[in-house]
Amino acid sequence: MSEQNLTKFEKVCEILDRYDRDAGNLIAILGGVQEEYSYLPEDVITFVATALGVTPGHVYGVATFYAHFTLEPKGKYVIKVCDGTACHVRKSGDVIKTFESELGLTESRKTSEDMLFTLEVVACIGACGLAPVITINEDVYAAMTIDKTKELVAEYRKREAGE
Numbered sequence: 001m002s003e004q005n006l007t008k009f010e011k012v013c014e015i016l017d018r019y020d021r022d023a024g025n026l027i028a029i030l031g032g033v034q035e036e037y038s039y040l041p042e043d044v045i046t047f048v049a050t051a052l053g054v055t056p057g058h059v060y061g062v063a064t065f066y067a068h069f070t071l072e073p074k075g076k077y078v079i080k081v082c083d084g085t086a087c088h089v090r091k092s093g094d095v096i097k098t099f100e101s102e103l104g105l106t107e108s109r110k111t112s113e114d115m116l117f118t119l120e121v122v123a124c125i126g127a128c129g130l131a132p133v134i135t136i137n138e139d140v141y142a143a144m145t146i147d148k149t150k151e152l153v154a155e156y157r158k159r160e161a162g163e
Helices: 003-018 023-037 042-052 056-065 085-089 092-103 146-161
Strands: 077-082 117-122 134-136 139-141
Touching: 003 023, 003 042, 023 042, 023 056, 042 056, 077 092, 085 092, 092 117, 092 146
Parallel strands: 077 117
Antiparallel strands: 077 134, 134 139
16 A cells, blocks of 8 residues: 555544544544545545445445535536526526636536636526526626636636736
């Protein structure tokens, strides 16, 4: 086992210990793992299952049941574009296509190569009066257009470049 994996599993052990290695605390344990790694790696799911004395299928079932958990790495900035009725009518599809174009994403590739951005299309953000609306992490952006989308991507890239 590589030193990197050893370190990874040491962190997982700390999380398991924090919850008394109790399978009844599986959701909290998975939350801790995801907080540490920003997703649930497959090898960690297997490790957690073994440590708790449950099957990997059980852990995987819990991880995939709850929308909060993700099995794939996400970018630093998670962009959620609402495509509910109000947003769709006000051209959220154009916003989605612009994000995909600007970030080099496709229907199957949701995270940018630099791991800065992840694009998710959601059914409703609950801000229909702001349509089309997006969130980037906890920030809300209203009345999005193609131009506003391009400006926002440029702004976040500048932020990352320290400008």
